Amino acid sequence: MKNQSRVLSVILPNNKELSMTVGLKDRGQDVFNQLSELLCTSDLPLFGLSVVKDNQPLFLDLEQKLSLYLPKSWRKNTSKEKVILFLKVQYFVKNVQLILNSEARKLYYAELKGRVLRSERFEQEGLYFQLAAFALQADLGDCEKRNFAYFSPQGFFPFWIVQKHGNDYILKHTPALHRELKGMSSSEAALLFIQESFTLSDVPLTIYRLSKEKNKPQDCVLMGVASTGLQISEAPNGEQKFVYDLPWPSIQSITFQGRKFTIYANGLHEKKQVLYSLSVLHSKNLLQHISNSHQLHLITKPLVTRLEEKNGRHREMYITDGADLDTEDSDDELPPMKFLLDDVQKQITGTTECRNATEMSVDEPEEMLVDGPEEVLRLIELSEGVSVDGPLFLPISHWKDLTVEIHHLDIC
Known part of the structure; x- marks a missing residue:
């Protein structure tokens, strides 16, 4: 039997979507290797491919066949719904110096940033403002004086903080924290964001x-x-x-x-x-x-x-x-x-x-x-x-x- 091909999508931590053609006999490692080639990096050992199965995220065992985790309709090529995998961090390290590959580091930062946006540690509210400042410095560089809102609060704060304080409050007070980081490189700001995000217990989890x-x-x-x-x-x-x-x-x-x-x-x-x-x-x-x-x-x-x-x-x-x-x-x-x-x-x-x-x-x-x-x-x-x-x-x-x-x- 030939290794018939099927199409699926992989969502990256930065929300970009990649389309891939894989074989029915392919194992998880085969898919992971192909994804690494598309991303131009072989340095993704902290990441895993996740699929939603039984309404719960499940990391693929890279030694097993991909078809074990996907619906029978996909194997028979009768599925009308798009099959989606997610590239997610499976193993967390606080010290980003252990990740020297630039593409892996960017994806790791993007994953933690997304997790901070979903975090709900209400007793640490002030920390979210500092994390937002680090993220702004990492993403945009130095804060320049502008007469307009240069960022969206929803992209840097959890929903509950935006709901509690409102956009105007956030846009008024956050730039001052951002300006304090003037001259800090993007890499250092991302490193500090990662380190501080680990103090939110529901982030590296x-x-x-x-x-x-x-x-x-x-x-x-x-x-x-x-x-x-x-x-x-x-x-x-x-x-x-x-x-x-x-x-x-x-x-x-x-x-x-x-x-x-x-x-x-x-x-x-x-x-x-x-x-x-x-x-x-x-x-x-x-x-x-x-x-x-x-x-x-x-x-x-x-x-x-x-x-x-x-x-x-x-x-x-x-x-x-x-x-x-x-x-x-x-x-x-x-x-x-x-x-x-x-x-x-x-x-x-x-x-x-x-x-x-x-x-x-x-x-x-x-x-x-x-x-x-x-x-x-x-x-x-x-x-x-x-x-x-x-x-x-x-x-x-x-x-x-x-x-x-x-x-x-x-x-x-």
Whole structure:
């Protein structure tokens, strides 16, 4: 059977739309590679392709066939509706210096800017005005005296702030904050926007909808996957109520059986929380996302720590090297960071040689890597009855693949 082609659209974080022709037999990685070529960059490891399935966003497993995630009508070429994928940030890093590719950096900034517009941290209202000033400097440069409104409040503030204060108030007071940033480069303004946006807890977060009982999806629980751990909220009557914040060191393990997830962690009532996903496919997607997010946290933690220790020197180099968001970076802009990457890569390479070990501690003794669950991930696709107490973290046999992804970040 020939690999018949179909057309779909991909929406980028900056709301641009790309049309792509893909094959019915293509896997997620094939689509991702084609998209990278269209964007003229191979540096998108922090991003994933998302599709709306069962009325919930779902990241594609790049190793699986694309057709698994799309409607049968698309496979039969009878769908009258346009099939849409979304390029979204799947893994968050606060320090934008870890993303040196200019196109990836622009898309990362655009994603966070969109998330700030949807943010609802009412107690931090003042921060949104400062973030708007950073975004204006990044997008428009220095604030010049004008006799007209030079920006739309809806493009830089969440709806609830615009509704509360009105356009006139925002247009009157925001330019003063913008003028204070005169002379700041676009790249520095974007960097500061990204760093400050992380203080809004609902921004660097991917939300999954689960339920407390297997057959009651309306009993909604929201699980947020962040770079620092998991956040759990409930949504009675549609109003989100924060319940638990679970940093990685507090989580002992996650066990799963088909759609059933049981989280064991310090700080939980009776030390555990039982939740149910919408389907086995959603279960696998969530487990993989949690595993990879934690692994990325462990691998980048030494880099981030050293960058913070030497923040003054490296930040000055980054800001004054003449690079902007729309310029290409050369390999020799930040040479000291290459040595940091080499150190981390040596640690990871040495660790991957221990594939037969039954457990392993990396950097944080509370967080264990346990070998063996890769077979389970394949089995849960076939049956909801499979029950294995799998670990929270990515199996050792997958370390090499993740190491390659981190290498592609071009951290230097």
